[in-house]
Every structure is written in structure tokens, then in C-alpha cells.
Amino acid sequence: MIPRFALARPASLAAAFDAWDATDGDASWYAGGTEILQVMKMGLARFGTMIDLKRVPELRGISLAGGDGELVIGGSVTHREIEVNQDVARELPGLVALEAHVANIRVRNQGTLGGNLCFAEPHSDPATFLLACDARVRLQGRGGTREVAIDQFITGPLETAREADELLTAVIVPSARSGEGRAYEKAKFRERPAVSVGIRLRVQAGVIAEAHVSVGSLTDIPMLVPDVAAAFLGAQADVAAGTFGEALAKARTRLGHLDAIGDLDGSPDFKRHLAGVMLGRAASAALSEAAARA
Amino acid sequence: MTRVETRRVTTRPTPPSPIGESVPRRDGVAKVTGAARYATDMTVPGMAWAKVLRSPYPHARIRSIDTSAAKALPGVIAVVTAEDLKARGDINLYYGHALTDHPILADGVVRYSGEAVAGVVAEDELTAYEAAQAILVDYEPLTVVVDVEGALGSGAPIIHEKEAKQGFHRGFDEDIQRDHPNVCSTAVQKFGDIDAAFVGAHLVLEGEYRYPNSYAYAMEPYNSMAEWRHGGLTVWTSCQHPFMVRDDVSHVFNLALANMRVIAPYVGGGYGSKSYTKIEPLTAALALVAGRPVKLVLSIDESILTTRGDGARVRIKTAFEADGRIRGRQAEILLNTGAYAENSPLVARKSANRISGPYRIPALDITCRAIYTNTAPASSFRGFGAPQGVLPGESQIDEAAERLGIDPIEIRRRNVVAPGEAPWPKVRGLDADLQADLSLVAEALDWASTPQPSHARGIAISASDAGSEPVSTALIRIHVDGSATATIGTSEIGQGSATVMAQIVAAELGIALDKVSLLQSDTAAVAYDRSTGASRSTTIVGLALQDAARDAREQMREWAGEVWSAESIEEARGGFVVDGVHRGWGEIVGAYFAGDFGEVVGRGRVRKVGATKQMPPFWEVGCVGVEVHVDEETGQIRVDKLVTVGDVGCAINPQLVESQDLGAAIMGFGMALTEELIYTNEGTLLNGNIVEYRVPRASDMPEYIGIIAERGDGVGIYGAKGGGEGSLNPVAAAIANAVRRAAGIRLREAPFTPERVWQAIQERDAAK
Structure with a gap:
């Protein structure tokens, strides 16, 4: 059962921090509650006060208002809101496709992108993709506001760089440059991905000039794998081309050296194999998008 | 939207209205709007709430239980252990309709992780929960065994040191044989000259198959409310068999049946998992001790720990003539029955009866043993021992067809019993026409046409001697x-x-x-x-x-x-x-x-x-066809098309028959593809929740053709006979047979997870 707690429901960011200050720190923020309430039900966490962020207007909304038209997604925007947003569909279609398949429809309607990142579940879909996208998060506390790159933000399984009294107010994703394609592919057998791969490729003059690859649900945290990404550099931006096939094979070999963790979805060997399959599919999708942005 | 098509094939006489009409469900609006009342909705004046403390150990002796801190919490009415119940003298601690091996609360020993150790009654549910957490139990861990092979091994821990008395429910006398202390029951099905069948055979196939420990997942968890008044007991509960629960509970409290009342309002799903007695004795005992009406509502996670379906290991051997006719079948079925017998002795009996299928087989030698392990107790589950045996049995029919160069439908035609013909001695002849059902499935699947690449079709059939x-x-x-x-x-x-x-x-x-x-x-x-x-x-x-x-x-x-x-x-x-x-x-x-x-x-x-008079009162046959796609890169199997035949004699309400058939088949997808309760060797259940135990959902639904065959051949009114399980039983076998044809791999362990498929593909490629 969910243990007893006091509930605060602030209606502004300032009121949220006031609510925090009233608690002596035995408190947790929550928005959708799809992760934290489960953990509390299981008896693995308890807090004297839960501060509900759903009514805080500063955490809402999606815009292209960042520098250079960056995509800015409010901390309490739900997965479903992202999935149906036209700006996201145009700017970062891979995220729309990802959000359409996060967990299940109940989680998508209730759970938030910010909550997902703050919980830092090793199987997180968005964390894996946003790593490849070079996204960053905006954290705000009494002391001020800071922006942290996703790969600096996620510090371990269920661990982030966020201080307990800080709020994740926004997720910021740089806009795609010309010749750039971003994609995400996962194998999913249950609620969470079995393995997932995020990729960002930039094509110049028909060859892959820049590559970033992330993997999720494979090791203990979603992580960038630069040596896997490097395998693609210089390959022709055409899945039918021999150099691309060689690059993919090399990338898969390098994936195979990762220290994968077995779980209910499969052994480390199988999960490494799946990662290779997803890498191929994601790379192909990213190249298609890159061609469209050429 | 998935395509759903219904076909009706009717040769029976026209019954009077409204028989044969798909009138709307009478409980439909109430259930959709939330107005329907289930046991969970029931309250009575003065009612208190109960919660259960469960063992974290899969096998341990209980050295001591300290309830003082729990009792001291404000709002706590009673904290109850087995010792408290035994000290009263008016409660029989052990219950069980087949074997009285199940204590209401753990009696000095816990036999599975999640077993009820103590009960708390409090003014509200959260206080009861908090008090349960405050109980201190000192355990002495014992050696654990979670699988049937281990349980029959020489160094295996003995799970029940004392042999339990037979329960009030008769019919198990011949089956309670224990050639090993961890054998709960043995069922044998034997006739003909089995040695001769194998000696002269053209083809003998042997294999080992596995079927998972499973969970039926009723949306309404186990719950009950008990009230003692005027020397009598009333229990509101979510159960399938109120009269059997009445009988069982009356034995626990030495009550005349007239003083014992069981009320089952709408039950939010059963699937066998709510057959017989579950938490009713505990709820009633807590109410008796507390002197208050008591309500106990388990979570789904606790329900998983209360009753599950029997997993199986099956070794099977079948002998064939060159023309595909079956000469004989031998099988050893080991059911993983968990810590307590529950209804598994009957599941074992039925599994032994059903592994041979609806075939004319001259010699059978089947032994099915229900085995105690340190896992949650297994009991009735839709299909009732059939799918555990149909997977191996029907896999071997297809294997023989392939080896002998016979079409899978044709080999079944050569073996299937005719209407009126009994598959084994002293039972009712088959009251179904499986030759005709096979034709219906073949037509609906477009069997003769060539499927797309990586696609293939498979079929399987079954017959269950209805245990009714x-x-x-x-x-x-x-x-x-x-x-x-x-x-x-x-x-x-x-x-x-x-x-x-x-x-x-x-x-x-x-x-x-x-x-x-x-x-x-x-x-x-x-x-x-x-x-x-x-x-x-x-x-x-x-x-x-x-x-x-x-x-x-x-x-x-x-x-x-x-x-x-x-x-x-x-x-x-x-x-x-x-x-x-x-x-x-x-x-x-x-x-x-x-x-x-x-x-x-x-x-x-x-x-x-x-x-x-003659048993079974009817046969429930299954005839299922599927078309599958295998993703050889990820190992994922997708069922694209499903065909079932509801061979029900007369469909009183065709829409409800179709719902039952579709529901049964989709439930079969679960054990075929995704569902398995996974225990570590140390006895920990890794996925005892509905997030990680993956049941099928609406999005898994394939294109569906549901055929209702009405030939008026059942013993019931207007020729009706039972339905609702037959379309589950062959599903795993039909999928395995289709996968064999799609990818050239023979899957013998359900569920057919992506990794198992991937491994089989690697073995296939290594053998090339």
C-alpha cells in the first residue's frame, strides 16, 4: 500500500519552493506519479510530503523558443502531449514516434518527460534518445537556474545530478542541422524496452560526417557509446552501400563488447545481439531523415 | 481496428426463442458504468479491515513471532498467528478439498515466498498494513527447491513431512500415491500393449517439452468479507464455487451447512483461479478472533502469490505407422504444483487424460505426477491440464507429418476419432465432429495457398473430457x-x-x-x-x-x-x-x-x-489455426491470424460463445508467447506483478475468424455442450507448429520468448 503522506498542491513555481521549504526535506516532487508512486507502493521509498507539480504553470508547454529555435519541453509535459504536438512532429519526429510507444497508454497519459528523466530508470526511452540528440535539462532551485547536458545529468541507475530541492523545469533539444537525422529504435517485449538505441547522424557530401549513438536498457544506465558511433564515420550514407555495411558490422562488433546486463527480457548475449539489430534499424531511419534535411 | 469475422455453421433443429439469439449481456451496462457490485464493493456495519504478513523466505522454520509492536499500534484490533488459532480449539487449522495440507496461516514452517504468516485486523486498511509490517518474525532458512526435477532428486528438501489427510471432496483415492515425499498425487492412464506399439513402429518420436508456471490474472483480486452472527457465518467472496467453498469452510469451523452462508456477487474473472477455497478461511478466522466483521482484499501481487497455474515438464514418445496412424503414446508429465495441493491432483488426473488427444490410439501409457515445490501453490487454470499436454502431443503429430511427408491436416484426419467413438475405454463417445471442424479451419486459414515469406500457418486440435x-x-x-x-x-x-x-x-x-x-x-x-x-x-x-x-x-x-x-x-x-x-x-x-x-x-x-450417467457428460474439443510471422532478427513471433471453432452443439447466445472462444485463445497466446512466473533457484519470484508478468492485451489481437459449429450433438438443452476452454488448449501447439513451418525451428519450451526463438534459430543455422 502507499504509505501515509501529506500532499501539497502548489499553483506556481514560487509556491512549489515554499512548499518544499515547509518540509525539512522529507519530501518529493511528483507530477504523473507513474514511477514514484509504484516505488512507494512497493515499500522502497517513503516521504512525509509529496509536492504535486501538475498545477504549476511554469512547467507546462512546448515551444520552439530556445536559442536557434531549440525545442523546449516543460518539465511536467506528459508523454501523450509530446506525442500529439505539431512542433515536435516537425522538429523531432523521432521523439513523437518514441513517445507513442512508451510503456502503455495509461502511463503515456499520466507520466511526464521530466519525471521520466528525473527518475533515471535504466530502461528509460527518452533518456536514451535524448542522449544521442545532445539534449540538456534546465534545473531550477532557490539558488538559481542551471542547464546540464543529459549525459552529465544521468549519473547512475536511479541517480541524477539534480539536487533534491531542485526542479527540472524544461528539457531542451537542439534543432537539427542540415544533413542531420535522428532516430530511435527499441525491442520491447514488456512495458519497458528490452534494448534501445538512439542515433544522430550528419551526412555531408554523401558520407557520414558525424555520428552519435546511445544505448538504453543494455547496461546499468542509458549511455553514449562513442566508439560504436565512430565506426560510422566516413561511411557512405546509403544502407545499400558496401562501406555502410562494413561500418554497421564494425559498430555491431563494438556493441558486442559492452558489459550488458541480463534481465527478464534476455541474457547479455541476446541483448547485445538485439542492440545490433536496433542499431541497424535506427541508422537506416536516421539516414532517411538526414536525406530529407539535406 | 482488427478484422473480426464470425461464421456460424448450423445443422441442428431450430430451438425456441430466445435460444440462439445474441441478446445483450444482462450485466453489460452495469459493468461498463461501474454500477455492478462485486465482493470488493460489499460492506457491513461494524466492519474492520484485515491485512496479511507474508513470508520473505521460500522455505523456513519459524522460530518465533513477536506481535507486541503491531498490537500496540492505535486502531489495531487483533493480530493473529497459527498458534493463536490452534490455541482456540474451535478451528481446524488445515483445509483443502483434495488434501487437507494447507494451513490457514503458516504452522511453524513456511513453504513458499509469499505464504501468509500472520493476519492483522484494524479499524482501517492502512493501519492493518502498517501493523503487519511491525510484526517481527524470526526465520530459520531451509533448503529450497523450485523445480520438479530438483524436488524429485535424492537430496531434495521434503516439503511436507507429514502426509496430509484426504479432503472432503471424494474422487482422488486412486490418485494419491506418493512414491517420493514430494509427490502430491499420481494419475495414470494406461491401456493396450505399449511395448508392441513401439517395437513394430515405422517412426518413433521422442521429446521433452516445458510449459510455464502461469497466473490467470483475474481483474478482481482475491477478496472476501466474513461476518459471524447468531452462531452462523456469512462470507461474501469472489469465488466460482460458492457451495464448495461453503463445504470447505464449514469443515474448518465445524459448522452445520445450514449455518454457513457463502455469497458470490459478480465475480471479476475466474479462469479456474477462483475455483475452490482461497482466503475465505483466513478472513472468517480473523473475524472470529476480532469479534468483528472483517474484510480482506488482496492486491494483484498478493493474488499471484495465492494461486497460479501448474507448470509442466513432459517427456513424450509417440509411435507411428508409415501412413501416419498413431500406434501408441507414452508420456511422463511432471506438474509443478507448488507448496500446497489445492486442486492440482485433479489437474494431474485431467492432464493424464488429455495428452493423448482426440485420437484413436491402440496403446497408451501416461503417468502424471503433481510435485510439491517451494513456489506459490498451483491449482485449476482454464484448460485444466490440457495445454500442458497438447503442446507436446500436437507438436509430435506435426513432426510426424513432416517426417512422413503427410499434410498436417491430413495426418490428423487419419487419426481423429469419429463422432460417437470413444478415444479410450469406458468413456462417452466423442460428441463432436472434428473432421468437419478441421475442414472449417482449413478453409478459414486458406490452408492450401502459399503464405508470404516468413509467414506460415499451423493447426492443433484437442479434446478434454469435461471435468464436470x-x-x-x-x-x-x-x-x-x-x-x-x-x-x-x-x-x-x-x-x-x-x-x-x-x-x-x-x-x-x-x-x-x-x-x-x-x-x-x-x-x-x-x-x-x-x-x-x-x-x-x-x-x-x-x-x-x-x-x-x-x-x-x-x-x-x-x-x-x-x-x-x-x-x-x-x-x-x-x-x-x-x-x-x-x-x-x-x-x-x-x-x-x-x-x-x-x-x-x-x-x-x-x-x-x-x-x-456416463462420464464425461460432454467432451470439449478444440480446433485452432493460426498464421504467424517470425522476425528472425529479434526472435519475435507475431500471430497475424487466428481461427477458432467453438464446437458447442448449440450456441444459446452466439456472441457470448464467440467472446469465450476469443478470450480463451488470446489467453492461450499468453502462455505460448509471454507469460511465465520466473523463480530463481533460491525461490524468489522475479516477476510477481502485472507489469513484468506480461499478459496479452488488445493490441496483440490478430485478425480473427471465429467459427461456431452447431450440430446439436451435446447432452445439454437443444444439443448444447460446454465451451470456453477448448480454444485455449491447442493454441501453444498451433503456434509452435506454424513457427516450425515459418522458420524451420521446433520450439519445445513455452513461452516462446524472443530469446528462445533466437537461440533456436542459431542452432538451426549452426546445423546447416
Whole structure:
């Protein structure tokens, strides 16, 4: 059962921090509650006060208002809101496709992108993709506001760089440059991905000039794998081309050296194999998008 | 939107209205709007709440339990352990209808992780929960065994040191044989000369197959409420068999059946998992100790720890002639029964009966043993031992077809028993036409055409000797306004009994459906019924209702004769034509009692005589076809098309038959593809929740063709017979057979997870 707690429901960011200050720190923020309430039900966490962020207007909304038209997604925007947003569909279609398949429809309607990142579940879909996208998060506390790159933000399984009294107010994703394609592919057998791969490729003059690859649900945290990404550099931006096939094979070999963790979805060997399959599919999708942005 | 198509093939005579009509479910609106009442919704004045402390150890001796901190919490009414119950002297701690091996609370030893160790009663649920967490238990861990091979090994821990007494439910005498202390029961099915069958065979196939420990996942978790008043006990509970629970609980508390009342309101899903007794003895014991009505509602996670389905390891060997005819089959089935017997002895019996399939086999040698392990207790589960054996049995039929160069449908045609022919001695002949059903599936699957690359089709068939004792009674009261109330012990578990039984009453009395009401599953108020399971209700209770209607009509014929000094009384719809004048039922009742009052009570019964003398009362056959796609990169199997045949004799309500068939088949997808309770060797359940235990969902639904075959060949009213399990039993085998044809791999361990498929593909490629 969910243990007893006091509930605060602030209606502004300032009121949220006031609510925090009233608690002596035995408190947790929550928005959708799809992760934290489960953990509390299981008896693995308890807090004297839960501060509900759903009514805080500063955490809402999606815009292209960042520098250079960056995509800015409010901390309490739900997965479903992202999935149906036209700006996201145009700017970062891979995220729309990802959000359409996060967990299940109940989680998508209730759970938030910010909550997902703050919980830092090793199987997180968005964390894996946003790593490849070079996204960053905006954290705000009494002391001020800071922006942290996703790969600096996620510090371990269920661990982030966020201080307990800080709020994740926004997720910021740089806009795609010309010749750039971003994609995400996962194998999913249950609620969470079995393995997932995020990729960002930039094509110049028909060859892959820049590559970033992330993997999720494979090791203990979603992580960038630069040596896997490097395998693609210089390959022709055409899945039918021999150099691309060689690059993919090399990338898969390098994936195979990762220290994968077995779980209910499969052994480390199988999960490494799946990662290779997803890498191929994601790379192909990213190249298609890159061609469209050429 | 997935394409769904219904086909009906009807050769039976036309029954009276509204039989054969898909009238809307009577409970539909209430269930969709939330107005329907389940046991969870019930409260009584003065009610307190209970929670259970469960063992974290899969096998341990309990050195001591300290309840003082829990008792000291404000709002706590009682904290109860097995010692407290034993000290009273008025409670028999152990229950179980097959074997009385199950203590209400752990009696000095815990045998699985999640076993109930103590109960707490408090003013509210959260206080009870907090108090349960405050109980201190000192455990001494013991050696653990979670699998059947280990449990039969020489160094295996003995899970039940004392042999349990047989329960009140008869019929297990021959099966309770323990050649090893961890054997709960043994069932044998043996005839013919098995040695000769193998010696002269053209082809002998051998294999080892596995079927998972599973969970039925009823949306309503186990829950009950108990109240002691005036020396009697009333229990509201989510159960399939209120009368069997009544009998079981009455033994626990030494109560006369008349002082023991069990009420089962709408049951939010059963699938066998709510057959027999679960948490009712504990709830009643807590209420007795607390001196208050007590309500206990388990979570889904706790429900998983209460009852699951039997996993199986099957070693099977089948001998064939060159033309595909089966010469003999030998099998050893080991069921993982978990810590307590529950209904597994009967599951074992049925598994032994059902592994041979609907075939003409000259020699059989089948042994099925239910094995105790340190896992949650297994019991009834839709299909009841059949799918565990149909996967190996039907896989070998396909394997033989492939080796002998015979089409999979043709090899089945050469072996399947004809209508009226018994698959083994001393049982009813098959009351189904599987040759015809095979043709229906072949046509719907477009069997003769070539599927797309990476796609293939597969079929499997099965026959279950319905485990339904023909013991039911029913009362129909016809009121002075001509409306009627029927009382039956059948529970509405989502299968649609509230609708079907009303249709039967309306048809038998010739009155409008909206003039019929039903009272179900209150042991103090309704007529006796043995159980709601084994797909029996429409057939057996339907016959009891027909008999009750006949009895009411006979009484009213006498009454009409007396009242009107009639010279001729003729049958008519809704009444009699008495000397040329139509007299409705209400008019006859009123005339008999000389006023605007009175009623007639029709009594119906079914027992093991006449048409229902020979067992089984009916066969439930399964005939399923699938088309699958195999993603060889990820190992994922996708079922693109599903065809089932509901061979039900007469569909009282075709839409409900189709719902049952589709539901059964999709439930079969679960164990075939995704569902398995995964235990570590140390006895920890890794996925005891509905997030990580993956049941099928609407998005897994393939294109579906549901065929209803109505040939009037059942023992029930208008030729009806049971449905709702038959389309589950062959599903895993049909999928395995299709995957073999799609990818050239033979899957022998269900569920067919992506990794198992991937491994099989690697083995296939390595062998090239």
C-alpha cells in the first residue's frame, strides 16, 4: 500500500519552493506519479510530503523558443502531449514516434518527460534518445537556474545530478542541422524496452560526417557509446552501400563488447545481439531523415 | 481496428426463442458504468479491515513471532498467528478439498515466498498494513527447491513431512500415491500393449517439452468479507464455487451447512483461479478472533502469490505407422504444483487424460505426477491440464507429418476419432465432429495457398473430457403476474451465465426475457450447484433449469385441471390452452390460490443418471489455426491470424460463445508467447506483478475468424455442450507448429520468448 503522506498542491513555481521549504526535506516532487508512486507502493521509498507539480504553470508547454529555435519541453509535459504536438512532429519526429510507444497508454497519459528523466530508470526511452540528440535539462532551485547536458545529468541507475530541492523545469533539444537525422529504435517485449538505441547522424557530401549513438536498457544506465558511433564515420550514407555495411558490422562488433546486463527480457548475449539489430534499424531511419534535411 | 469475422455453421433443429439469439449481456451496462457490485464493493456495519504478513523466505522454520509492536499500534484490533488459532480449539487449522495440507496461516514452517504468516485486523486498511509490517518474525532458512526435477532428486528438501489427510471432496483415492515425499498425487492412464506399439513402429518420436508456471490474472483480486452472527457465518467472496467453498469452510469451523452462508456477487474473472477455497478461511478466522466483521482484499501481487497455474515438464514418445496412424503414446508429465495441493491432483488426473488427444490410439501409457515445490501453490487454470499436454502431443503429430511427408491436416484426419467413438475405454463417445471442424479451419486459414515469406500457418486440435460432475439443482418460481425468478448456484464470472440462464428460462416457459430474473450464488438462498467451472454451467445447469420448468408446468397442469375442471389441456407458449382457452402461467397460479397471489415452485435437478450417467457428460474439443510471422532478427513471433471453432452443439447466445472462444485463445497466446512466473533457484519470484508478468492485451489481437459449429450433438438443452476452454488448449501447439513451418525451428519450451526463438534459430543455422 502507499504509505501515509501529506500532499501539497502548489499553483506556481514560487509556491512549489515554499512548499518544499515547509518540509525539512522529507519530501518529493511528483507530477504523473507513474514511477514514484509504484516505488512507494512497493515499500522502497517513503516521504512525509509529496509536492504535486501538475498545477504549476511554469512547467507546462512546448515551444520552439530556445536559442536557434531549440525545442523546449516543460518539465511536467506528459508523454501523450509530446506525442500529439505539431512542433515536435516537425522538429523531432523521432521523439513523437518514441513517445507513442512508451510503456502503455495509461502511463503515456499520466507520466511526464521530466519525471521520466528525473527518475533515471535504466530502461528509460527518452533518456536514451535524448542522449544521442545532445539534449540538456534546465534545473531550477532557490539558488538559481542551471542547464546540464543529459549525459552529465544521468549519473547512475536511479541517480541524477539534480539536487533534491531542485526542479527540472524544461528539457531542451537542439534543432537539427542540415544533413542531420535522428532516430530511435527499441525491442520491447514488456512495458519497458528490452534494448534501445538512439542515433544522430550528419551526412555531408554523401558520407557520414558525424555520428552519435546511445544505448538504453543494455547496461546499468542509458549511455553514449562513442566508439560504436565512430565506426560510422566516413561511411557512405546509403544502407545499400558496401562501406555502410562494413561500418554497421564494425559498430555491431563494438556493441558486442559492452558489459550488458541480463534481465527478464534476455541474457547479455541476446541483448547485445538485439542492440545490433536496433542499431541497424535506427541508422537506416536516421539516414532517411538526414536525406530529407539535406 | 482488427478484422473480426464470425461464421456460424448450423445443422441442428431450430430451438425456441430466445435460444440462439445474441441478446445483450444482462450485466453489460452495469459493468461498463461501474454500477455492478462485486465482493470488493460489499460492506457491513461494524466492519474492520484485515491485512496479511507474508513470508520473505521460500522455505523456513519459524522460530518465533513477536506481535507486541503491531498490537500496540492505535486502531489495531487483533493480530493473529497459527498458534493463536490452534490455541482456540474451535478451528481446524488445515483445509483443502483434495488434501487437507494447507494451513490457514503458516504452522511453524513456511513453504513458499509469499505464504501468509500472520493476519492483522484494524479499524482501517492502512493501519492493518502498517501493523503487519511491525510484526517481527524470526526465520530459520531451509533448503529450497523450485523445480520438479530438483524436488524429485535424492537430496531434495521434503516439503511436507507429514502426509496430509484426504479432503472432503471424494474422487482422488486412486490418485494419491506418493512414491517420493514430494509427490502430491499420481494419475495414470494406461491401456493396450505399449511395448508392441513401439517395437513394430515405422517412426518413433521422442521429446521433452516445458510449459510455464502461469497466473490467470483475474481483474478482481482475491477478496472476501466474513461476518459471524447468531452462531452462523456469512462470507461474501469472489469465488466460482460458492457451495464448495461453503463445504470447505464449514469443515474448518465445524459448522452445520445450514449455518454457513457463502455469497458470490459478480465475480471479476475466474479462469479456474477462483475455483475452490482461497482466503475465505483466513478472513472468517480473523473475524472470529476480532469479534468483528472483517474484510480482506488482496492486491494483484498478493493474488499471484495465492494461486497460479501448474507448470509442466513432459517427456513424450509417440509411435507411428508409415501412413501416419498413431500406434501408441507414452508420456511422463511432471506438474509443478507448488507448496500446497489445492486442486492440482485433479489437474494431474485431467492432464493424464488429455495428452493423448482426440485420437484413436491402440496403446497408451501416461503417468502424471503433481510435485510439491517451494513456489506459490498451483491449482485449476482454464484448460485444466490440457495445454500442458497438447503442446507436446500436437507438436509430435506435426513432426510426424513432416517426417512422413503427410499434410498436417491430413495426418490428423487419419487419426481423429469419429463422432460417437470413444478415444479410450469406458468413456462417452466423442460428441463432436472434428473432421468437419478441421475442414472449417482449413478453409478459414486458406490452408492450401502459399503464405508470404516468413509467414506460415499451423493447426492443433484437442479434446478434454469435461471435468464436470453432473450435479446441479435449480428452482424456478413463477409469480402470479406470469414473471419468473430462477435461483441457481452458478456464479456470474464474466462468462455470461446471467444472460444465458435467463434465455433458457424464457425459452422453457415461453415468456419474455424481461419477465425473467435470476438469483445466483448465495448458498442460503439458491438451489445447490456443485461448481462454476469445467465449462459445465450452460450444459448441466441448463438441464436443471429445463427440469425445473418441466416440474413447474406439470404442477400447473394439475392445478389448471382442478381449477377449471378441464377436459383438455394442451401445451402452448407461456401457458396452457385449457378447454380451448389460453391460460397464462400467472392466471393459472392466481386461479389456484383463488386470488391475486401465490406462486408455483418448479424444482429441477441433474445427477448421474440417464443421459448424464456416463462420464464425461460432454467432451470439449478444440480446433485452432493460426498464421504467424517470425522476425528472425529479434526472435519475435507475431500471430497475424487466428481461427477458432467453438464446437458447442448449440450456441444459446452466439456472441457470448464467440467472446469465450476469443478470450480463451488470446489467453492461450499468453502462455505460448509471454507469460511465465520466473523463480530463481533460491525461490524468489522475479516477476510477481502485472507489469513484468506480461499478459496479452488488445493490441496483440490478430485478425480473427471465429467459427461456431452447431450440430446439436451435446447432452445439454437443444444439443448444447460446454465451451470456453477448448480454444485455449491447442493454441501453444498451433503456434509452435506454424513457427516450425515459418522458420524451420521446433520450439519445445513455452513461452516462446524472443530469446528462445533466437537461440533456436542459431542452432538451426549452426546445423546447416
